[in-house]
Amino acid sequence: MQITPMAPRCGVEVSGIQLAEASGDVMEQIKQTIYEHGVAVFRDQELTPEQHIAFGKRWGGVDVNQYFPLQDEYPEIAVVRKNADQETNIGGAWHTDHSYDQIPAMGSMLVARELPPHGGDTHYAHMGAAYDSLTDDLKAEIEGLEAYHTADHVYEEGGLYAQTDMGKELRGQDIKTGAVHPVVIRHPHTGRKLLYVNSGFTINFVGQTREESLPLLTKLLNSAVMEDNQCVVKWQPGTIAIWDNRSSWHNAMNDYQGHYREMHRITFSGEALAA
Numbered sequence: 001m002q003i004t005p006m007a008p009r010c011g012v013e014v015s016g017i018q019l020a021e022a023s024g025d026v027m028e029q030i031k032q033t034i035y036e037h038g039v040a041v042f043r044d045q046e047l048t049p050e051q052h053i054a055f056g057k058r059w060g061g062v063d064v065n066q067y068f069p070l071q072d073e074y075p076e077i078a079v080v081r082k083n084a085d086q087e088t089n090i091g092g093a094w095h096t097d098h099s100y101d102q103i104p105a106m107g108s109m110l111v112a113r114e115l116p117p118h119g120g121d122t123h124y125a126h127m128g129a130a131y132d133s134l135t136d137d138l139k140a141e142i143e144g145l146e147a148y149h150t151a152d153h154v155y156e157e158g159g160l161y162a163q164t165d166m167g168k169e170l171r172g173q174d175i176k177t178g179a180v181h182p183v184v185i186r187h188p189h190t191g192r193k194l195l196y197v198n199s200g201f202t203i204n205f206v207g208q209t210r211e212e213s214l215p216l217l218t219k220l221l222n223s224a225v226m227e228d229n230q231c232v233v234k235w236q237p238g239t240i241a242i243w244d245n246r247s248s249w250h251n252a253m254n255d256y257q258g259h260y261r262e263m264h265r266i267t268f269s270g271e272a273l274a275a
């Protein structure tokens with residue numbers, strides 16, 4: 001297995017393995033790599049839906065997304081799809097998956113199934129690098145703070161997606177979510193300090209209103225996605241990306257209007273987060 005950095009602070013390309021066959025020590029090595037670098041890309045993979053699900057179970061368990069359409073025959077697989085005549089895409093803003101759960105998904109595994117002829121890259125940012133790059137004053141200001149996360153404003157009736165042409169594709173408009181996490185968490189396996197607020201689901205700091213929270217929250221969000229903390233996944237047929245939802249954020253580019261794109265996602269079960 002060869003590991004090549006994608007960018008100085010974020011992401012690696014892993015070659016020399018087929019994920020369908022990965023288990024035991026190889027699986028452990030893949031996990032450590034992703035915990036550390038935030039996202040790993042695997043090219044030229046052959047993976048059936050059954051193997052996709054089996055990989056998730058070998059990893060340690062599958063969390064089913066409550067909102068995305070599911071694959072008819074394989075309800076563990078969420079379909080991240082944009083039709084040629086659709087304007088809105090899924091995940092088209094900086095976020096981390098499932099931070100609105102009290103035990104958020106550890107990571108996600110996205111398999112390219114049908115790609116547009118150009119565009120449709122996914123950008124990632126490393127949240128360890130994001131924390132490290134904060135000024136000492138900002139680090140002191142967020143020490144000990146907690147934040148409230150929810151997905152209700154995104155998925156509820158009349159919510160952000162309902163106002164777009166993606167709305168009718170989604171499920172779970174009645175589901176209520178809410179979780180409190182430290183603003184700075186320690187990675188459960190590497191111990192690295194990570195910034196854990198995101199623009200998709202973080203609403204306010206505990207003890208402050210949304211309005212009171214916004215200046216600091218905005219400062220953190222802007223600083224986190226500095227170019228230097230980022231890397232880009234350019235998808236090809238056979239590409240799979242696996243990311244750690246604690247150590248990275250992602251943002252799916254919506255720049256392929258008029259073309260179809262379909263990706264299959266499995267979300268790995270996670271663990272409680274702590275400062």
Ligand SMILES: O=C(O)CCC(=O)C(=O)O
Pocket residue numbers: 080090091092097108110121122250251252253263265
């Ligand atoms: O379509 C993509 O590249 C990523 C979409 C997304 O946010 C996700 O699958 O979690």
Ligand SMILES: [Fe+2]
Pocket residue numbers: 091095096097250
């Ligand atoms: Fe996402």
